[in-house]
Amino acid sequence: MQPRNVGASRAPVFEAMVTVVDAVTRDLAALAKRAPELAESAEAATALALARELDDNNSATSKSMCARALTETMAALRAMAPPVETTDALDQLAAARSKRRAKKTA
Secondary structure (H helix, E strand, O other), X not given: OOEEOOOOOXXXXXXXXXXXXXXXXXXXXXXXXXXXXXXXXXXXXXXXXXXXXXXXXXXXXXXXXXXXXXHHHHHHHHHHOOOOOOOOHHHHHHHHHHHHHHHHHO
16 A cells, blocks of 8 residues: 655645544454354444444544454453364364274275
8 A cells, every 4th residue: 555645734635544443344254253143232332333333534532432442342352252263283184183093994
């Protein structure tokens, strides 16, 4: 993302800015892979409403309050979600061994 120069007295304007709604939507989509019911919960709807408020044209006080509430809401959603399953090389070896043993007994 490259800034476009608009004059010496102004800050650069970015061509493609990511909105808070876009970011929250992306986070909720990732959460939906682990816990679909959470991505459609009241907390998720609240997070999207707060994101819209942050993207909207309102006061700095309102934005700061919404940002705090959004951070807390997203943290609560992540805490309710099941942990991310990770597999390492040892897990992959164990799975392959189980598969081989299942073929031998069949």
